[in-house]
Amino acid sequence: EKDEATKDEL
């Protein structure tokens, strides 16, 4: 299960 990206994005 991949964990979610884009929370480290602006």
Next chain:
Amino acid sequence: MNIFRLAGDMTHLVSVLVLLLKIHTIKSCAGISLKTQELYALVFTTRYLDLFTDYISLYNTVMKLIFLGSSFSIVWYIRRHKIVRRSYDKDQDTFRHYFIVLPCLVLALLIHHKFTFKEVMWTFSLYLEAVAILPQLVLLQRTRNIDNLTGQYVFLLGAYRALYILNWIYRHYTEPHYVHWITWIAGIVQTLLYADFFYYYFQSWKNNVKLQLPA
């Protein structure tokens, strides 16, 4: 961090700094929609609630502070600065905030990843950012004159999100993370909104004529 995202962040940074510099040097905000600037300040506020709780990197924190600081400074200049405010065209910049904010808030309450305050606020900021440019595009249509700094501002703003889409494609194929479909859709809608502006911007640039948006 990949080149698309760095290019996107730098493009976004330049767009807000170009605008802030324009307003600060010529002491005028002619052609700039205060409504859009206020919506962007709201986007950054609701997007960066984790500014003091989750430390990701120095870059991330510094950029968040710059975006928050510049967007609120621009709003302050247009609202409070004794010279700049005179050039604000409030009769033309009449787009109602709540026509944009309320639907985005309702949508965020209905469609989100997790029903937590931070997550709903973050989702709200994604939806809001996608449509926050509308008052500015309406103002440009109405005033029909686009000084090239404003044109560059809108162009850079659109380009930054297009670069982010390339970043999401890159991350999708190269990283163990996944980019949530809400992020994809909000980003694509946002970029499409700029598409017609891009068309006229390139036409004017190619024919070397002043940028005119059709009524």
